[in-house]
Amino acid sequence: xxIVPIIIVIFGLVLTHKxxxxxxxxxxxxxxxxxxxxAFQYAPVLFQAVNEEKPRWDYICRVDFDGDWDALxxxxxxxxxxxxxxxxxYYSVIESKTHFYxxxxxxxxxxxxxxxxxxxxWYENDMKNLQVVVKKNHxxxxxxxxVLLTLQDGEDIRVYNIQGYSFRRTKQSFADGxxxxxxxxxxxxxxxxxxxxxxxxxxxxxxxxxxxxxxxxKSGDGYVVRDGVTYLPSMNKKxxxxxxxxxxxxxxxxxxxxLWERNAENPDELYSxxxxxxxxxxxxxxxxxxxxxxxxxxxxxxxxxxxxxxxVLPFLFGKGSKKLPKGMLFFNPxxxxxxxxxxxxxxxxxxYHPFAKIE
Numbered sequence: 081x082x083i084v085p086i087i088i089v090i091f092g093l094v095l096t097h098k099x100x101x102x103x104x105x106x107x108x109x110x111x112x113x114x115x116x117x118x119a120f121q122y123a124p125v126l127f128q129a130v131n132e133e134k135p136r137w138d139y140i141c142r143v144d145f146d147g148d149w150d151a152l153x154x155x156x157x158x159x160x161x162x163x164x165x166x167x168x169x170y171y172s173v174i175e176s177k178t179h180f181y182x183x184x185x186x187x188x189x190x191x192x193x194x195x196x197x198x199x200x201x202w203y204e205n206d207m208k209n210l211q212v213v214v215k216k217n218h219x220x221x222x223x224x225x226x227v228l229l230t231l232q233d234g235e236d237i238r239v240y241n242i243q244g245y246s247f248r249r250t251k252q253s254f255a256d257g258x259x260x261x262x263x264x265x266x267x268x269x270x271x272x273x274x275x276x277x278x279x280x281x282x283x284x285x286x287x288x289x290x291x292x293x294x295x296x297x298k299s300g301d302g303y304v305v306r307d308g309v310t311y312l313p314s315m316n317k318k319x320x321x322x323x324x325x326x327x328x329x330x331x332x333x334x335x336x337x338x339l340w341e342r343n344a345e346n347p348d349e350l351y352s353x354x355x356x357x358x359x360x361x362x363x364x365x366x367x368x369x370x371x372x373x374x375x376x377x378x379x380x381x382x383x384x385x386x387x388x389x390x391x392v393l394p395f396l397f398g399k400g401s402k403k404l405p406k407g408m409l410f411f412n413p414x415x416x417x418x419x420x421x422x423x424x425x426x427x428x429x430x431x432y433h434p435f436a437k438i439e
Contacts, residue, residue: 101365101428110220119171122212123313125262125274127305129281137190138281142168150349151376154189155204167319167330177427180214181413185394193282205375208232209397231286235400247421251403259288266302336434361407371395
């Protein structure tokens with residue numbers, strides 16, 4: 081069964097009574113400018129806690145870590161000798177004249193936990209998401225400052241106001257707590273652009289943290305997690321493979337070129353395709369049909385104890401938010417953040433939008 085997603089872009093329709101979102105593609109990028117470099121520049125540093133007896137249960141990895149795109153065999157293949165756990169994150173960059181909106185997606189082959197004194201495998205194929213909003217120095221710049229950090233919180237979102245801006249509208253309250261930013265080497269740096277994110281073992285929930293967190297310790301010029309692995313971004317096409325090292329570099333893969341294209345090629349293997357496990361997103365700017373919400377995957381022992389399925393694909397990021405329609409945070413972040421906060425100085429002109437095919 082082949083399901084082809086359809087995207088229709090509608091120009092110049094109303095966002096508010098006075099403003100409209102439009103698309104104005106960049107004709108010529110400045111020398112050295114690339115989406116891959118933007119994704120690397122703002123990618124998080126992940127401090128991943130790990131199950132010492134079954135570390136593969138907590139390693140981040142590619143969705144096709146076992147050499148195929150069949151999501152229904154991942155729990156069986158997680159301990160296979162030929163499984164390649166070279167570490168990777170997926171990213172989606174959407175750019176306006178003033179901001180970058182970058183979604184990072186973190187995949188684990190298994191979600192697990194403790195219940196009744198026993199280890200329980202809850203389900204296979206776990207994905208968590210985060211998004212950074214970057215205010216650019218100027219329209220054609222890759223440099224800028226992160227103003228908002230949004231983390232997946234179950235099926236809802238948790239938003240950090242990094243620069244302490246005052247907003248004319250706040251429909252989504254801001255999360256408490258501080259966030260440190262690190263440089264490319266993993267050192268705390270006022271000019272750092274990589275958010276420090278702790279990833280729990282088992283359920284793999286995300287927490288924004290500072291380097292003074294008791295779960296971290298100093299190591300050389302940077303920091304590592306005490307009981308786990310620290311992941312830093314790289315521009316390499318292949319991530320490092322976990323072993324005895326406690327600090328590793330991960331590769332970055334474009335969601336639009338890998339995860340989204342798989343939706344059209346063969347969704348039966350990778351994604352759930354029966355309604356209501358797909359949805360349609362439509363607003364004044366973009367219409368998208370047949371969007372997958374979840375990976376295929378088996379519910380494993382003890383799953384009845386869970387009321388949520390936090391295995392959320394990036395397209396569904398923010399699904400549980402009562403303030404936004406599902407899909408808006410990923411597909412139309414300009415409208416999403418203006419709905420929540422009336423983001424100051426926010427252009428309504430998209431420069432790069434990989435999910436909007438111009439008709």
